[in-house]
Amino acid sequence: MVDIQLMGLLNATLQAATLLFIAALGELIAEKTGILNLGVEGMISIGAVTGFMTAINTENLFLSIIVGVLSASIFSSIHAFVTVILKQDQTVSGLILTILGLALSSLLGKKYVGKKLMVKIESIRDIAEPSNILEVLLNQNFIFYLAILLMITTSFVLKKTMFGRRLEAVGEDSTASDSMGLKINKTQFIGTCVGGAFAGLSGVYLTLSYVPYWTDNMTSGRGWICLALVIFGGWKPYRTALGALLFGFLEALVPRLQTYGFELSPYLVKIAPYLITIIVLVILTIYKEGKTGAPGNIGRPFFRENR
Amino acid sequence: MNNYILSKKTVVNDLATFYSFLIGLIIGICIGSVILLIQDQNPITVFSLMLKLSVGSINSLSGSLNKAIPLILAGLGISIMNSVKLWNIGAEGQIFLGAIAVNLIYININISNSNLFIFILLISGFIGGSVCILLPAVTKVVFGVNEIITTLLTNYIIIGLTVYLVNGPWKDPKSLNFPAAAYVGEEVYLPTIFGKLSSGFLICILFTIGAYYLKEKSVFGYEMRIAGGSSMTAIYAGINAKQKAFFAMLIGGGFAGLAGAIELLSQTHRVSIGISQGFGYTAIIVAAITGMRPIGIFLVGCLFGALTIGGAVIQTIGVSSYIADIIQATTLIGALVSQFFFTYQIKEVKDG
Secondary structure: OHHHHHHHHHHHHHHHHHHHHHHHHHHHHHHHOOOOOOOHHHHHHHHHHHHHHHHHHHOOHHHHHHHHHHHHHHHHHHHHHHHHHOOOOHHHHHHHHHHHHHHHHHHHHHHHOOOOOOOOOOEOOOOOOOOOHHHHHHOOEHHHHHHHHHHHHHHHHHHHOHHHHHHHHHHHOHHHHHHOOOOHHHHHHHHHHHHHHHHHHHHHHHHHHHOOOOOOOOOOOHHHHHHHHHHHOOOOHHHHHHHHHHHHHHHHHHHHOOOOOOOOOHHHHHHHHHHHHHHHHHHHHHHOOOOOOOOOOOOOOOOHHHO | OEEEEEEEOOOOOOOHHHHHHHHHHHHHHHHHHHHHHHOOOOHHHHHHHHHHHHHOOHHHHHHHHHHHHHHHHHHHHHHHHHOOOOOOOOHHHHHHHHHHHHHHHHHHOOOOOHHHHHHHHHHHHHHHHHHHOHHHHHHHHHHOOOHHHHHHHHHHHHHHHHHHHHHOOOEOOOOOOOOEEOOOOHHHOOOEOOOOOEOHHHHHHHHHHHHHHHHHHOHHHHHHHHHHHOHHHHHHOOOOHHHHHHHHHHHHHHHHHHHHHHHHHHHHOOOEHHHOOOHHHHHHHHHHHOOOOHHHHHHHHHHHHHHHHHHHHHHHHOOOOHHHHHHHHHHHHHHHHHHHHHHEEEEEEEOO
16 A cells, blocks of 8 residues: 555656656756746746647647647747847846746637646556556656656767767857857757757646646746756756656655645645755855856857957 | 958947837737737727726726836836846745735734834835845855846745745634635725825835935945946955845845735735735836836836736736736837847958
């Protein structure tokens, strides 16, 4: 019995972590090129609502996922245009993306509130009460495995390939990269849109698998946690995944606390992840004497003239 | 081969920010109209209704100005912090902690003179906002931790604390379905000036002038700008940049906290999750759109307050209230785009 409860917790942890991790990985890629995008929350919402609408209307899951990913990516190009091409403030622009994304998705999804989804991304094998780790893993759907694949690929590309090194160089020191002949604007633009696409995938996972329905503001702050995760992970894919597991665990734990007989207030437990992130952030900053792993140029627009 | 590069214009029109805002507003209204048209609504009917119900009568006008109060105060706080080139994304949390501080003092002490009591409560709101930003301020100044993320995360901590308080220790047994603390007594309600307009608006005007003076005219404001500009200049000028940043953050947080106190004492009259409906985030738009100028924040704050009220009332004819959010956000995007053309020029350079 305890096993089933524990496995249930593990199952919920993996699902919550997948949702957080994919969007966080996208943000990591964007930030590696030096573009801070505070619009994760908005991009996830756009991906979630467009994916859900397509699924209701066509009942074609593959198409829904593509639509969700693409629309979030196109939406994120607003940020890319304003910050990369027009060199405007990244904080402001990212924040607009969040506000606009939440408003637009509520507007689009208005007619879809309460509608029941006929199709859902199926898990590899549907097990109602998984009793061992293998069964928990089989109970996940393909996006979970895709997330693992993306983690390995991103880490490999960033560390081992020429493309990844160039990407990092742009975010680290754009002036030096420019004199080396790298295309700063192009790299940053692509990085931002890839980040948007990842957030869109996260959104699709949210509405087509995690909670298969649509309501307003259903991202409920997860986009902001993704931003915290990137910092928590020191801009490294594997450590970000570890952070996602921790946050996912806390999200899964909160509704279960009372069944375990704890007297802790669930409201206070919900605060814990945010406090932990601040503490980790402070420790990282002190421990590494300011070198938290943040790309050197993050948040700073690049001017050719400055060369 | 000819190359094209961006360069900053040497002379920027003084009114560039204002023109950018106007162009942005036109773009925002156009995009809003398109969205309304897609939804089979006549934009002219909807906008004239919004106008009528947000500024058309004394009652609606005063309601709009009431909504402007938190936007203006939080926006001013953000602009003060921006003098030292720091971002405050945590105004939302500071508004909540300001209201919580007011309620905490209200429950625990009792002063018979109601004017004095209100004064003390307003001050505790200000202090509550400052306390809210204390952790980000200390970690920024001492360790150099990025304030964007810490102020943002404190929002969720404080909102979590609010939810805990109104469901737990402060829960009013009389509020059954909607978790909220007990109402404060009528003796501490902020008096109204005309219509529904709370006297908080006068405080707002006072603080706008204060922020303008602080930022533009005072020695402290000058030192803040140097501290935010270049650390070397600050060292040569003998200015303690960290100290300036610290105080700018505490003051900025306090402004937002005061907004929470006024919201509690004049609008909601009790602590609940409804103290702020995203005012802290909209305030960032308001501050950014005006280029962080206090007088501009006051005016745009009033406009956005009316827009929020307008958005809320058109729900009754079946139009989504999110149209107001969309207009606000696209106005800022439009303003940013036109700001680009006011400040940059594309120069042709010959390579080699």
